[in-house]
Amino acid sequence: MADTQVVLDWLVFRDAAARPLLQAVLAGRLRWLTTPQMRTELQHMLWHPSLAHWSHDAERALTFFDHQTVSWPDPVMPFAPRLTCSDPDDQIFVDAALTHRAIWLVTRDRALLKLRRKALGHGLHIVRPAEWRDTDTPA
Numbered sequence: 696m697a698d699t700q701v702v703l704d705w706l707v708f709r710d711a712a713a714r715p716l717l718q719a720v721l722a723g724r725l726r727w728l729t730t731p732q733m734r735t736e737l738q739h740m741l742w743h744p745s746l747a748h749w750s751h752d753a754e755r756a757l758t759f760f761d762h763q764t765v766s767w768p769d770p771v772m773p774f775a776p777r778l779t780c781s782d783p784d785d786q787i788f789v790d791a792a793l794t795h796r797a798i799w800l801v802t803r804d805r806a807l808l809k810l811r812r813k814a815l816g817h818g819l820h821i822v823r824p825a826e827w828r829d830t831d832t833p834a
């Protein structure tokens with residue numbers, strides 16, 4: 696699983712640090728988990744005025760997203776969240792990762808990165824794009 700910023704790194708900014716992760720997805724060595732709420736957020740960001748100068752094709756990026764992701768339902772809010780993110784906008788990534796038993800949550804977001812240690816107790820590895828290695832992919 697990758698948060699919206701990392702997806703933008705792939706689809707708009709073409710950040711080299713995120714390239715190995717994207718290559719693993721394209722090669723089928725890694726499944727890219729997403730939810731409808733995450734897609735909506737990405738769609739909103741792809742048309743955000745702040746990205747206009749990047750000259751990206753938002754429709755093409757969204758089509759790529761739709762073809763490369765494995766979509767799961769949005770998580771149902773638990774009565775007591777197992778991990779709470781300090782940024783409510785990022786809680787969807789934590790909830791979805793735990794609900795759907797993701798192994799990786801790739802992010803550059805500080806609020807999500809602060810949960811690293813606690814997330815390990817749930818079997819979730821929260822890493823920056825440059826920290827993820829293809830050798831980390833479970834068999």
